[in-house]
Amino acid sequence: MDFTIPSELKDLVESVRQFREKALMPVEHDFLINGKLDLDVRKSLENKAREQGFWALDVPEEFGGQGLGFLGKCLVTEELYKHPAMFEFGGSPESSMYYTNEEQKQRYFFPIIEGKRKSCYAFTEPDTGSDFARIRTVARRDGDNWVINGRKTFISHVDRADFVILYATTDPEAGSRGVTCFLVDKGTPGFELSRPIPTMGDDWEPYELTFNDCVVPDANRLGELGQGWEIANFQLTRGRAKIAACQLGVAQRCIDLAVEWAKQRVTWGKPIATRQAVQWMLADSEVELEAARMLVYRAAWMADEGLPIRNEAFAAKLYASEMAQRVTDRCLQIFGGLGYSREVPIQSFYRQVRVWRIGHGTSEIHRWMIARNMLGLSSRDA
Ligand SMILES: Cc1cc2nc3c(=O)[nH]c(=O)nc-3n(C[C@H](O)[C@H](O)[C@H](O)COP(=O)(O)OP(=O)(O)OC[C@H]3O[C@@H](n4cnc5c(N)ncnc54)[C@H](O)[C@@H]3O)c2cc1C
Structure with missing residues (x-):
């Protein structure tokens, strides 16, 4: 394998290192003592990063990002994770969001790149984590809508998110081939954050979620029926x-x-x-x-x-x-x-x-x- 890190990526890593030194290191001591980064501090760091051009780095230029690619993303991530707050730059949609159609791009994908919305994803359930085929949160078709019932657990960053990329079965007999993906807005009736789950991590408290006759329009289905496994x-x-x-x-x-x-x-x-x-x-x-x-x-x-x-x-x-x-x-x-x-x-x-x-x-x-x-x-x- 003929492999070198391009010089522009080396320069980028150096500027991220400087950001880490100047903006992140001053909050390290407080983070270590309190075990968390205050939400306002996190937001102000995000804004500072954005002002310095650290935004949507890996997003392709056709979508308004900087098109640095996946190697660039990994190099930047490596540099940022030298700080225990595990701070990340914003403006990058989850990979699954690249499956959005044109209309969904306007409502979900571009708002992430613009910094107006945030997502999180939910596969894991109390009865299944590793075994995707056993997902039991069910989405039942009702005209132009889907009615979702079930529970998810260990869902990270849902407290900071505006919507959830949810994996539910639309065909419980079909195993992983029956799993479909939906975009569910927080605040949709029937969707609740039931409880936070304290963990041994710093500043990381995933949640349990419940879906009780939660109605989601078919327009919020991400990808095709049964395409959830591929998207995941x-x-x-x-x-x-x-x-x-x-x-x-x-x-x-x-x-x-x-x-x-x-x-x-x-x-x-x-x-x-x-x-x-x-x-x-x-x-x-x-x-x-x-x-x-x-x-x-x-x-x-x-x-x-x-x-x-x-x-x-x-x-x-x-x-x-x-x-x-x-x-x-x-x-x-x-x-x-x-x-x-x-x-x-x-x-x-x-x-x-x-x-x-x-x-x-x-x-x-x-x-x-x-x-x-x-x-x-x-x-x-x-
Ligand atoms: C802090 C935290 C944040 C998380 N955030 C998210 C999130 O944002 N969204 C989300 O969807 N999920 C999230 N998860 C859930 C995580 O993805 C699951 O915990 C993980 O996939 C494992 O599933 P499980 O806990 O159900 O373990 P299980 O699947 O029950 O496995 C238990 C043990 O059995 C082993 N095991 C299981 N099956 C086999 C097998 N066939 N062969 C050998 N060994 C096996 C496993 O390796 C493990 O050691 C998070 C978890 C944590 C702890």
């Missing part, structure tokens, strides 16, 4: 590669901190950096980070070349999320007691990366899918 796959595949990029930023920041700390912390008259036990933790972390980086960049580059990346995204997220778990653990260990404290960001990263062995598909399901691909087995309905 497109979204999840891209999401997995991006999540893998997040792990690179987390791991790089923790390694940088651990290297500095190891050089200055003295025991028995010498910096701990001179001890082989500490050096090996650093070396293993560095090698694993670089290996993950190659998996992520390759997947992103392939996506920009228009190549399918389903398997590459599984591999990148599987390896990078497990890598980040090991690296944050080692770096916390190098810091000793201080690593466990809220004075340094490592404990926050350590807790937060845990979710990525679960969300967007668990490590076990990723391994299963990679093996199925190797064995030439169908990737649908086990």
Whole structure:
């Protein structure tokens, strides 16, 4: 593979690094102590970023974005995730929103790019997460409308969203082939945020949702009947590669901190950096980070070349999320007691990366899918 990072993307990453230093670092201490970023602070950071041109970076130019592509998105994400608030730039619709028709683009897609609306997505239910074919939230046709009943759980950022990209079955007998996608506005009668679910993450409280005879017009159906699995796959595949990029930023920041700390912390008259036990933790972390980086960049580059990346995204997220778990653990260990404290960001990263062995598909399901691909087995309905 002949692969280099284009110089304009390197320049972009440098300007994102400067944004991180100037705008995000000043709020790091408060974030670590309180475990959250105040909503007003988040909004003002978003505005500041937008003023500096960090907006709709990966959106194709034909839709009014900057057309930086998926590699650009991953590089920017890597840089931003060196901060534990895991702040992201706005104006980028979820990948599934590219399935909107012309009329839906006006109501949902362009308003996201313009910064007027936000979305979140809902697959998971109390009785099913990994197994898409078992989705039981049902959408029943009623003239020009759909009547939706069911429950969703662990839905992230619904509190900040204006609408939900909802996956429901329109044919309960058909397994994953019966799943259809809908755009459901918050405030639609029958749709409620039933309860927040406290988690071990910082500033991340997903919700349980209920749909009780919730009426949604057919005009809000995203894609064709039964196309939900394909749309979800497109979204999840891209999401997995991006999540893998997040792990690179987390791991790089923790390694940088651990290297500095190891050089200055003295025991028995010498910096701990001179001890082989500490050096090996650093070396293993560095090698694993670089290996993950190659998996992520390759997947992103392939996506920009228009190549399918389903398997590459599984591999990148599987390896990078497990890598980040090991690296944050080692770096916390190098810091000793201080690593466990809220004075340094490592404990926050350590807790937060845990979710990525679960969300967007668990490590076990990723391994299963990679093996199925190797064995030439169908990737649908086990
Ligand atoms: C903080 C957080 C945020 C989330 N945000 C969202 C969101 O915004 N939208 C959304 O839709 N969902 C969201 N989720 C849900 C997440 O995607 C699911 O938790 C995940 O897909 C796993 O599903 P599950 O929890 O039902 O686990 P299960 O599917 O019940 O799996 C339980 C365990 O069994 C293993 N397992 C299951 N089947 C197999 C198998 N066939 N072979 C081997 N092992 C297997 C799994 O790997 C796992 O270890 C979020 C979850 C968390 C924790």
